[in-house]
Amino acid sequence: MLTGKQKRFLRSKAHHLTPIFQVGKGGVNDNMIKQVDDALEARELIKVSVLQNCDEDKNTVSEQLAKGAKAELVQVIGNMIVLYKESKENKEIELPKSN
Known part of the structure; x- marks a missing residue:
């Protein structure tokens, strides 16, 4: 579970990211969850856009998405979802320590 401090840190990192997934009319399916999981393993922090027709x-x-990919939900703002999952192979993001 992420602390408030860690979520703030991740939100600031995610601000500059562009969404790499879009959830549309079909909603969330197993294939999308698998792709999101793979992307999280590679990048640790991703943005997902929810389209108007969803x-x-x-x-x-x-x-x-968070439950399926076993990721942490950092933020839902507008139609954007920010997800974080620590990478097993190539860990790049160093979270601030919780007090």
């Missing part, structure tokens, strides 16, 4: 609520989508 049938599901953005909060539902964010929970499904």
Whole structure:
């Protein structure tokens, strides 16, 4: 579980990222969860965009993605979801220590 301090740190890092996934009319499926998981392993921090034509609520989508990819939900802002998962192979992001 991320602390508030760690979430703030990750939000500042994610600010400059462009979304690499879009959730549209089809919603979240197993294939998308697998791709998100792979992307998180490679990058640790990603943004996902929820399109206007998505049938599901953005909060539902964010929970499904986070749970499916076993990732931490950093933020849902507007139609953007920010996810974080520590990489097993190439760890790059050093989180601030929680007190």
